[in-house]
Amino acid sequence: MQTAALTTGAQAPAVPPPSPTSPAKPDLAIRGLCKSFEANRAILTDVSFSIANKEAVALIGSNGAGKSTALRCAMRLIEPDSGEAVLFGTELRSAKARQLRKIRSDVGFVFQKHNLVPRVSALTNVVHGNLGRASGVRGWSQAFSGRQIRERAYACLERVGLSEQAMKRADQLSGGQSQRVAIARALMQQPKMIVADEPVASLDPVAGQEVMDLFHHLAKEEGITLLFTTHNVAHALAYSDRVVALRGGKVELDQTSAVLSSSDLNEFYG
Numbered sequence: 001m002q003t004a005a006l007t008t009g010a011q012a013p014a015v016p017p018p019s020p021t022s023p024a025k026p027d028l029a030i031r032g033l034c035k036s037f038e039a040n041r042a043i044l045t046d047v048s049f050s051i052a053n054k055e056a057v058a059l060i061g062s063n064g065a066g067k068s069t070a071l072r073c074a075m076r077l078i079e080p081d082s083g084e085a086v087l088f089g090t091e092l093r094s095a096k097a098r099q100l101r102k103i104r105s106d107v108g109f110v111f112q113k114h115n116l117v118p119r120v121s122a123l124t125n126v127v128h129g130n131l132g133r134a135s136g137v138r139g140w141s142q143a144f145s146g147r148q149i150r151e152r153a154y155a156c157l158e159r160v161g162l163s164e165q166a167m168k169r170a171d172q173l174s175g176g177q178s179q180r181v182a183i184a185r186a187l188m189q190q191p192k193m194i195v196a197d198e199p200v201a202s203l204d205p206v207a208g209q210e211v212m213d214l215f216h217h218l219a220k221e222e223g224i225t226l227l228f229t230t231h232n233v234a235h236a237l238a239y240s241d242r243v244v245a246l247r248g249g250k251v252e253l254d255q256t257s258a259v260l261s262s263s264d265l266n267e268f269y270g
């Protein structure tokens with residue numbers, strides 16, 4: 001784990017000394033990630049951090065700091081220029097397509113836009129999450145059918161508190177409910193880890209807090225490792241065990257949340 005690498009000079013946030021602990025067998029370890037989309041403009045520079053099993057980590061930083069790019073490189077949804085990402089013990093850059101799909105099926109993704117299919121029920125949208133575990137034409141067709149699968153999808157909706165809305169069309173749900181259906185869809189693949197990119201950025205404060213409470217429950221009560229990005233400093237502090245802050249594509253803080261204050265994190269939005 002890269003511990004608090006603080007800037008020097010007037011802008012340095014006043015944070016306590018770095019946490020000395022590093023997980024022995026992290027669920028995710030990224031080391032030295034570098035990424036540019038065009039010449040002479042580095043988006044990520046030597047980004048390193050780890051996430052322990054069952055840990056909740058908030059990734060913060062102002063617009064353009066590189067949070068989404070770091071997540072995408074960490075999951076090899078895009079190729080980093082250099083550096084490595086080790087997910088559940090496997091280095092992703094050397095993984096073949098099939099192996100990569102299998103490892104990534106242990107990760108549930110949640111994005112700012114829930115991307116539900118609008119004209120079908122909440123339950124059917126959750127059933128679609130089963131695709132993440134299916135492979136081959138037969139597997140894909142089986143992923144949608146069968147009573148057992150619908151029962152499992154219903155159980156996922158219960159976990160997010162929406163079983164009563166199971167038959168409601170997705171386009172008739174509120175923003176907060178839709179995001180909870182998207183989380184249920186991610187749960188359908190029985191993930192060990194959830195990666196959520198600004199999951200509450202489009203929601204009002206109450207719905208946003210409900211969704212963050214749900215993530216917290218999944219992390220703390222169900223033991224699902226969590227990595228989320230946010231601009232909400234209060235959420236970062238309340239819902240994570242550790243905060244990693246990026247500035248200009250570099251990790252400038254990696255610290256246990258319990259010893260951080262909101263003013264420490266507001267430094268990254270100054």
Ligand SMILES: Nc1ncnc2c1ncn2[C@@H]1O[C@H](COP(=O)(O)OP(=O)(O)OP(=O)(O)O)[C@@H](O)[C@H]1O
Nearest residue numbers: 037038043061062063064065066067068069070198
């Ligand atoms: N596919 C791409 N091609 C070119 N530039 C890109 C691409 N994706 C991201 N960028 C650039 O990389 C920089 C970092 O973007 P990124 O989305 O990772 O930041 P972020 O911290 O997630 O920002 P935000 O909080 O606004 O979502 C931005 O300047 C963005 O324009």
